[in-house]
Amino acid sequence: xxxxxxxxxxxxxxxxxxxxxxxxxxxxxxxxxxxxxxxxxxxxxxxxxxxxxxxxxxxxxxxxxxxxxxxxxxxxxxxxxxxxxxxxxxxxxxxxxxxxxxxxxxxxxxxxxxxxxxxxxxxxxxxxxxxxxxxxxxxxxxxxxxxxxxxxxxxxxxxxxxxxxxxxxxxxxxxxxxxxxxxxxxxxxxxxxxxxxxxxxxxxxxxxxxxxxxxxxxxxxxxxxxxxxxxxxxxxxxxxxxxxxxxxxxxxxxxxxxxxxxxxxxxxxxxxxxxxxxxxxxxxxxxxxxxxxxxxxxxxxxxxxxxxxxxxxxxxxxxxxxxxxxxxxxxxxxxxxxxxxxxxxxxxxxxxxxxxxxxxxxxxxxxxxxxxxxxxxxxxxxxxxxxxxxxxxxxxxxxxxxxxxxxxxxxxxxxxxxxxxxxxxxxxxxxxxxxxxxxxxxxxxxxxxxxxxxxxxxxxxxxxxxxxxxxxxxxxxxxxxxxxxxxxxxxxxxxxxxxxxxxxxxxxxxxxxxxxxx
Amino acid sequence: xxxxxxxxxxxxxxxxxxxxxxxxxxxxxxxxxxxxxxxxxxxxxxxxxxxxxxxxxxxxxxxxxxxxxxxxxxxxxxxxxxxxxxxxxxxxxxx
Numbered sequence: 001x002x003x004x005x006x007x008x009x010x011x012x013x014x015x016x017x018x019x020x021x022x023x024x025x026x027x028x029x030x031x032x033x034x035x036x037x038x039x040x041x042x043x044x045x046x047x048x049x050x051x052x053x054x055x056x057x058x059x060x061x062x063x064x065x066x067x068x069x070x071x072x073x074x075x076x077x078x079x080x081x082x083x084x085x086x087x088x089x090x091x092x093x094x095x096x097x098x099x100x101x102x103x104x105x106x107x108x109x110x111x112x113x114x115x116x117x118x119x120x121x122x123x124x125x126x127x128x129x130x131x132x133x134x135x136x137x138x139x140x141x142x143x144x145x146x147x148x149x150x151x152x153x154x155x156x157x158x159x160x161x162x163x164x165x166x167x168x169x170x171x172x173x174x175x176x177x178x179x180x181x182x183x184x185x186x187x188x189x190x191x192x193x194x195x196x197x198x199x200x201x202x203x204x205x206x207x208x209x210x211x212x213x214x215x216x217x218x219x220x221x222x223x224x225x226x227x228x229x230x231x232x233x234x235x236x237x238x239x240x241x242x243x244x245x246x247x248x249x250x251x252x253x254x255x256x257x258x259x260x261x262x263x264x265x266x267x268x269x270x271x272x273x274x275x276x277x278x279x280x281x282x283x284x285x286x287x288x289x290x291x292x293x294x295x296x297x298x299x300x301x302x303x304x305x306x307x308x309x310x311x312x313x314x315x316x317x318x319x320x321x322x323x324x325x326x327x328x329x330x331x332x333x334x335x336x337x338x339x340x341x342x343x344x345x346x347x348x349x350x351x352x353x354x355x356x357x358x359x360x361x362x363x364x365x366x367x368x369x370x371x372x373x374x375x376x377x378x379x380x381x382x383x384x385x386x387x388x389x390x391x392x393x394x395x396x397x398x399x400x401x402x403x404x405x406x407x408x409x410x411x412x413x414x415x416x417x418x419x420x421x422x423x424x425x426x427x428x429x430x431x432x433x434x435x436x437x438x439x440x441x442x443x444x445x446x447x448x449x450x451x452x453x454x455x456x457x458x459x460x461x462x463x464x465x466x467x468x469x470x471x472x473x474x475x476x477x478x479x480x481x482x483x484x485x486x487x488x489x490x491x492x493x494x495x496x497x498x499x500x501x502x503x504x505x506x507x508x509x510x511x512x513x514x515x516x517x518x
Numbered sequence: 519x520x521x522x523x524x525x526x527x528x529x530x531x532x533x534x535x536x537x538x539x540x541x542x543x544x545x546x547x548x549x550x551x552x553x554x555x556x557x558x559x560x561x562x563x564x565x566x567x568x569x570x571x572x573x574x575x576x577x578x579x580x581x582x583x584x585x586x587x588x589x590x591x592x593x594x595x596x597x598x599x600x601x602x603x604x605x606x607x608x609x610x611x612x613x
Contacts, residue, residue: 170536172600187600192593290582326586335521336583339590346593 006161013157017354018379020147022386025351027144029390031129031199032344034122035329035337038083041121043479044401045085046461048116052080052109054264057087059249060111065089065273066246068105071097073239075270080109081285087111118411119401125394130207133416138210144203145211151200159193162186178360185353188346195343196350202327205320230317232310234298237279239272246270246278247304255306256282259297263288270301278302286330293321352387359383381430381438388442389426391486393419395449398483402453402460422449440497447490454480520578521591524571528595529602531567534560536603545606568592 003011033040042048061077069075071094078088087107093099108114120127132140159165169190172183189196209216213223220226227233256265266285272278278301284294296310313321325331329340359380366372397419404411430438457480458464465484468476536542538560543552571591575584 167539167541169596170532170539170542170600170603172604174604187597191596194589195593331583336579336587336590339521339587339594343590343593346597 006163009157009160013154013161014358016150016157017154017351018358020150021351021355022382023143023147024151025348025355025386026390027129027147028344028347028351029394030125032341032348033394034126034129035332035341035344037122037126038085039122039475039479040125041119041123042085042475043457044119044121044398045116046457046463046476048085048108048114050085050108050110050112050114052082052085054079054081055250055253057107057109057111058253058265058268061087061089061107061268062246062249062270064105064107064111064113065091065270069093069097069103070274072273073271075268075273077268077270079265079267079285081264081266081287083287085109086116117401117406118408119415120412124397124412124416130203133420141207141210145207148200148203152197152204155189155193155196155200158189162190165190178357181353181357181360185350185357188350188353192343192346192350195340196347199327199344199347202323205323206327208320231293232296234271234279234281234307237271238277239275240277242276243274244276244278244302246274246301247280247299251304252280252282252299255299255304256284256297259306259309260284260288260295266294273301276302279307286325286328288331290325290331291318291321292325292328292330293317355379355383355387380435381427384430384435384438384442385423385427388439388446388490389423389430391490392426392442392446392449393422395446395453395483395486396422398453399449399456402456436497440494443490443494443497447487447494450483450487450490453483453487520574521587524574524587524591525595525598527574528568528571528591529598531564531571532596532599533602534564534567536599538564542603545603545610 057080058077061079062075065072065075065077069091072091073094074092076090078084080087086109089105089107091103093101093103105113106116108116130141130144131137132143162168168183168186172187173180176183204211209223209226216223216226220229253265257263264285264287266283266287268283269281270278271281280299280301281296282299283296286292286294288294291313293313298307298309299305300307329337332340359376362376366376397415400415400418404414408414426442430442433441454465457476463473463476465477465480467473468480533546537546538552538557540549540552543549572585572588575588575591578584579587
């Protein structure tokens with residue numbers, strides 16, 4: 001029988017949402033956390049208490065690199081700012097360097113060497129939301145791209161399906177079973193609909209050259225040539241082999257400050273340091289404007305003279321830069337950042353309620369039929385493992401940061417491993433338990449894990465919630481308070497889950513007698 | 519602080535829009551009092567309040583960031599409005 005457009009869209013919405021739902025939930029949740037990646041990193045490096053000074057950090061970082069890697073081919077310095085507490089250094093070692101020698105270091109906010117625990121902090125959550133983990137980044141980016149495109153389909157088909165979008169706008173009915181889940185799904189979807197459309201579309205734009213490389217391959221010899229032309233880089237940076245003294249970093253920073261009306265430098269790249277052909281590339285901080293492709297200037301590393309500045313962006317590049325910046329939200333002040341974060345949580349809620357709705361719709365039918373198909377069983381277990389197991393894993397990720405020995409080898413990797421161990425464990429647990437019990441137990445466990453985070457923080461550092469509040473340390477106080485909020489939310493959900501009884505199936509009437517059938 | 523102010527004002531705008539709907543009007547006044555004229559005035563007031571928040575945000579943050587901020591504030595304000603309606607309906611049922 002021919003279906004109406006709305007019915008067809010409903011089917012498309014249901015299945016497109018289901019197939020990639022768990023991956024989308026993970027992307028949305030970690031991506032949402034990434035709006036506070038610098039604050040999360042600060043919390044995960046409690047040793048750092050120094051105030052960040054980006055100019056001083058740049059000067060000290062160059063001194064550190066002169067001592068540690070004077071023969072490197074390239075130095076890269078990521079500068080601290082109001083949000084970033086550390087100075088991050090990477091270098092490409094020289095040809096004769098010891099291959100086992102380190103190629104990166106983390107300094108404090110003033111560029112001084114500091115004893116900081118080995119952690120990836122919030123950066124892991126940021127990378128996970130498009131690179132995933134335990135798999136090649138390219139493969140992961142294709143998977144994430146497919147999920148994002150499918151999400152776009154689910155959003156558009158969902159809008160067409162939702163025929164009472166205005167009438168039901170303010171409708172949320174509690175305690176009505178499937179109807180309540182549908183209300184929650186609709187509400188979370190409609191309220192932040194512009195955000196979902198924006199974040200999904202701009203997410204695809206961030207990796208557009210990878211998903212649609214055809215224009216590049218048709219017009220350039222290699223992708224490298226395209227990036228060289230589009231994203232501005234020095235023409236000739238090969239070393240001469242003649243040693244030379246570098247220009248003072250303070251002079252170089254002064255040129256940037258004059259050029260950008262005092263705007264901060266975000267990062268510095270020094271190519272062929274201590275060579276006559278040394279070049280310094282400065283990029284303006286991304287927090288200064290929405291566009292993520294910040295302007296750059298190239299200076300002679302020996303004389304400090306300006307060689308060239310990035311030209312005005314073409315309309316296409318400026319548009320791309322704006323979309324990437326809009327997605328990443330690095331320009332946002334704290335208020336707008338919270339709005340991004342809450343809208344992102346709304347996205348996770350929308351996906352989560354949609355997944356639960358799928359099982360709720362079919363549960364009663366299965367109950368009536370007296371059998372549980374494997375597909376239904378799998379979806380229900382994956383729902384428990386992902387919607388509750390992943391948040392529990394995140395809580396354990398934070399706990400591992402405080403509890404793992406500081407001198408442990410590959411410590412930062414083990415923080416991450418613990419997240420996935422808990423996530424996988426949640427699936428194993430859900431697989432071996434009745435669904436309703438598993439929901440309640442996992443929700444309770446998640447609540448408990450989140451509750452432990454501020455407690456363990458207080459036990460292992462001197463920066464507990466009350467001290468942080470007293471010191472006006474809003475990053476630590478906010479983080480601990482957020483953990484307590486999530487603990488309460490999961491605890492309440494576990495309590496409700498234990499109380500709610502699944503409705504018994506309606507008796508099938510014997511039509512002729514009007515009595516329940518045997 | 520401006521975000522809190524803007525969210526509160528936007529939530530009031532949403533409450534005006536909600537009260538112009540037959541399903542929710544009973545929370546504010548007897549549903550029978552929802553005349554066509556009153557419905558029009560409530561819709562107009564709600565729309566104007568929400569639209570005026572664009573101007574406030576544009577003034578505070580510039581046009582582009584102000585518009586982005588406005589969308590975010592509407593999301594939170596709508597959620598606040600729905601929770602407010604739920605609480606009010608719960609209180610009315612318990613009386």
